[in-house]
Amino acid sequence: MLLLGDEAIAQGALDAGVSGFYAYPGTPSTEIMEYVQRSRDAAERNVHRAWSANEKTAVESALGMSYAGKRAMACMKHVGLNVAADPFINSAITGVNGGLIITVADDPSMHSSQNEQDSRFYGKFALLPMLEPSSQQEAYDMCRHGFELSEAVQLPVLLRITTRLAHSRSGVKPRPAIPERPLQLPQDMRQFVLLPAIARKRYRRLIELQPELVKAAQESPFNSYQDGPDRSMGIVACGLAINYVRESFPDGVSPYPLLQIGQYPVPVNRLERMADECGRILVVEEGQPFVEESLRGALNRGMDVRGRMDGTLPPDGELTPNRVRVALGMDDRSGEPVPEIVRMRPPALCRGCSHADTYKALNQAVKSEYGDGHVFSDIGCYTLGALPPFESVNSCVDMGASITMAKGAADAGMRPAVAVIGDSTFCHSGMTGLLDAVIENTPILVMILDNSATAMTGGQDSHAYGRLENICLGLGVEREHLHLINPVPKNHGDFVALIRRELDYDGVSVIIPTRECIQTLKKRSKGKPAGSPAGKQGGRQ
Ligand code: SF4
Numbered sequence: 376m377l378l379l380g381d382e383a384i385a386q387g388a389l390d391a392g393v394s395g396f397y398a399y400p401g402t403p404s405t406e407i408m409e410y411v412q413r414s415r416d417a418a419e420r421n422v423h424r425a426w427s428a429n430e431k432t433a434v435e436s437a438l439g440m441s442y443a444g445k446r447a448m449a450c451m452k453h454v455g456l457n458v459a460a461d462p463f464i465n466s467a468i469t470g471v472n473g474g475l476i477i478t479v480a481d482d483p484s485m486h487s488s489q490n491e492q493d494s495r496f497y498g499k500f501a502l503l504p505m506l507e508p509s510s511q512q513e514a515y516d517m518c519r520h521g522f523e524l525s526e527a528v529q530l531p532v533l534l535r536i537t538t539r540l541a542h543s544r545s546g547v548k549p550r551p552a553i554p555e556r557p558l559q560l561p562q563d564m565r566q567f568v569l570l571p572a573i574a575r576k577r578y579r580r581l582i583e584l585q586p587e588l589v590k591a592a593q594e595s596p597f598n599s600y601q602d603g604p605d606r607s608m609g610i611v612a613c614g615l616a617i618n619y620v621r622e623s624f625p626d627g628v629s630p631y632p633l634l635q636i637g638q639y640p641v642p643v644n645r646l647e648r649m650a651d652e653c654g655r656i657l658v659v660e661e662g663q664p665f666v667e668e669s670l671r672g673a674l675n676r677g678m679d680v681r682g683r684m685d686g687t688l689p690p691d692g693e694l695t696p697n698r699v700r701v702a703l704g705m706d707d708r709s710g711e712p713v714p715e716i717v718r719m720r721p722p723a724l725c726r727g728c729s730h731a732d733t734y735k736a737l738n739q740a741v742k743s744e745y746g747d748g749h750v751f752s753d754i755g756c757y758t759l760g761a762l763p764p765f766e767s768v769n770s771c772v773d774m775g776a777s778i779t780m781a782k783g784a785a786d787a788g789m790r791p792a793v794a795v796i797g798d799s800t801f802c803h804s805g806m807t808g809l810l811d812a813v814i815e816n817t818p819i820l821v822m823i824l825d826n827s828a829t830a831m832t833g834g835q836d837s838h839a840y841g842r843l844e845n846i847c848l849g850l851g852v853e854r855e856h857l858h859l860i861n862p863v864p865k866n867h868g869d870f871v872a873l874i875r876r877e878l879d880y881d882g883v884s885v886i887i888p889t890r891e892c893i894q895t896l897k898k899r900s901k902g903k904p905a906g907s908p909a910g911k912q913g914g915r916q
Contacts, residue, residue, distance in 0.1 A: 378547045380540035381406035383511040384450075384478055387518030389416055390552040394445035394473075395423030397433035399803065400832035401452030402487040403541035404480035408450060409833075420555065426829075428838050429774070429803040430455035434462040434477060438531075441475040442567055444559030446522050453481040453492050458774065458804065460497065466531045467501040468569060468577045472561040474522030475531040480541050483662050484693035489754065489771065491691060493662030498533040498639065502581050504588045505533040505639040506597065507614035511545040513597065513637060519550070524591060528584055537661045539693065540615045589640045597637030600645045605630040609653030610703075611646070611670075612636070613660040619699040620659055641666055655679035657687065657702060661694050722759055729890035730757045730824055732862040732870075733795075734765040737822070740874035741793055742767065751784070753777040753805065755797040756831045756892075757824050768795055775804030781819045782812045791878045793820045799829040799837040806850060809883070813851040816882040820874070823847075823885060826892040834895035843887050852885050862888035 378386060385407045388396070398408040411417045411424045423440070427433035430451040440447035449459070456463060456479050463477060479497075482488040498505040506521050508514040514536065521532040565573055592598060609632040612620045617635050621627035632653055634645050649656055650670075656678060658667040667682035681687040687702045688694070701707050724731050734757075741749050752758050752768035753776060760767040770780055781794035796805045801823050812819055825843055829835040839846065847857050856877060860870055870888070877884035 376547050376549060377544055378511055378515070379406055379410075379542060379544050380508070380511050380514050380536055381480070381542070382410040383515040383547050384518060384534065384536070385410040385414070386547070386549065387515035388446075388448050388476065388522075389414060389422065390515075390549055391474075391519040391522050392446055392553045392555045393422065393448055393518075393522070394555045395437065395440045395447045396450065397423070397427050397436045397440075397447065398450035399427050399430045399433055399455055400829050400835045401455050401480075402832060403482055403536075403538040404450050404452045404455075404478065405832045405835075406541070407478060416552075426835050426838075430459040431462060434459040434466065437475055437477070438462060438466050438469070438471070441471040441473040441531075442561060443473065444561075445473040445556045446475070447473065448476045448478060448518075450478040451480070452488065453479055453494050454488060454490065454773065455479070456494055456497055457492075463497065463531075464501045465569060467503050467581055468574055469567045470529040470577065470580075471525055471531055472529075472559070472566075473556050474525035476518065476521045476525065476534050477531055478534040478536070481535060481537045481662055483537055483691075486538055486693075489773070491662070493665055494533065494535045495639065495662065495665045498535070499665075501533075502585060503530055503533050504528065504591065505535055507535045507637050507639070508540060508597075509614050509617045509635065509637060511540070511543075511547050514540065515547045515549065517597065517637070519553075520597070528587060528591070530581070530584070535614070537615055537693070539661075585640070589643060592638045592640050593642045593644050595638035595642070597635075598642045598645065599635045600648065601629065601633045601635070603629050603631045603633060606632060606652050607654045609634065609649040609656045611649065611656060611658045611660075611666055613658075613666060616659040616661050616694055616699070619694055619696050620703075622696045623700045623703050623705060636666065641669060646670065650678055655681060658682035659688065659694065659699055659702065721762060723762065724756060724759050725893055727893050728756065729826055729862050729888065729892070730760060731765070732864060732867065732890075733757075733822065733824055733888045734760045734767040736862065736867055736870040736874060737767050737793070737795075738765065739871045740878065741791065744875075745791060749789070749791055750793045750795060751777040751780040753794075753796040753800045754831075755800050755824075755829075756826075757795055757797055760795070774800055775808055778805050778808035778812060778819070778821055781821070782808065782817050785817045785819050790818065791820060792818070793822065793878075795822045795824060797830070798823060798825040798827065798839040798843055799835075801843070801846075802838040806846065809847070809852070809885075810850050812883045818881045818883075820877050820884045820886065823887045825887050825889040826895075827889075828892045828895045830892040830894065834892060834898060843889075847885050847887075852883055856880055856882065856884040857887075858885070859887045859889055862890055
């Protein structure tokens, strides 16, 4: 089978007898769920495969399925793990019943993300075993291995991938599928009750398990030590990075000892061997200096360790074959400058996007009267309103932050304070912020830009579809300060007047401009399911 890394994970989990996928869309992880949603096998087996409201609910639901004895997977991009950090860390304490894999796709170089972060630190923080594939085949195989490991140690397993693996394709040899697990309650019925007395006991167990996790990593088929004749240097390569190392040598054979790490905790015995035998160690890892830092220690004395921390490799951004070549002391083949035609172009709203009409109205009502600095945005296509020609919004921090930031600014005395958020993002984590504002009747105007889709990741269904008005009323927004409008050019005058009117109100107002994303509209009219990439960069960025 020719599969993307994301698809290999989906197929690997399906063939390993998984009963449910829980995910929130976000590049580069979106295609895992999309593959499962297209899978006939998943449909016939009735595998759970609907999008979750956010990453936290995804991890909690997957944990619930594990509680019931079945195998489950939660998927998200790296910043999604920040949202899910609470259940993620606590699931290490509760442990699991059925196997549980939490797949997180990191995005070094921020191709479509607001930050670079390395999820392996979360795995270490939670004291959980981790897997990091170097190829699509390993991504597939690691699913079965991950579920078995999870059930053997009774802990969730973090499966970490990066953009390049998620979005590149390669042949994968599938294995015979195994049946789903039966419904089965946990043996210890108190295990999931994290009252302090139980949590303390469970945490102690987690600590006691650590040597077993190290042993499992040391014996893992995904960690290997390949000796080499030239011991002036040893190379540690994690996950995908092994490919860049191999590409640097003729026939892909390293003359230096080469330690490949695909399962964590770090296999200490193999590192010790390299430290004893080699003059210096180069650590090649995608993301932050996770292994390098543990090799150097706090004082950085003794071993000659090279990597991202000393500048042998750049401290940020994605690895490339050339960056690794240079780190190995070879010639720089960065080549000719990138021709203009293939250069990255600034992203822009699609022609005819409803957000453009909303920003025109917002600019006329807010920017031209009060100046810049009054509009707080969230993450989604509408964030592109920060760029020319609109330059309407002044913030983009994380999912849900627009309403809460506008509230904080209003609390500080800023008038007006306007929040812009999408329908899907509002469901993800905007609702609680609106509740905060309603409780205090904070003078803010919230614009929920309803395009009836999670558009930036390709048009997945929005949980809010047809429900936004009722949700706002349910949260306590006053009927007379809650308005729907179709943001089409002929309504521009009414739209501007409505915004002006609500800016004058000294409390919470909500305006919901409602018009479907033209990309999902096009797909629907061609009879295609929404959910495939809309041809834009980005995702949950
Ligand atoms: S994908 Fe949809 S919402 Fe996003 S910019 Fe294009 S038309 Fe607008």
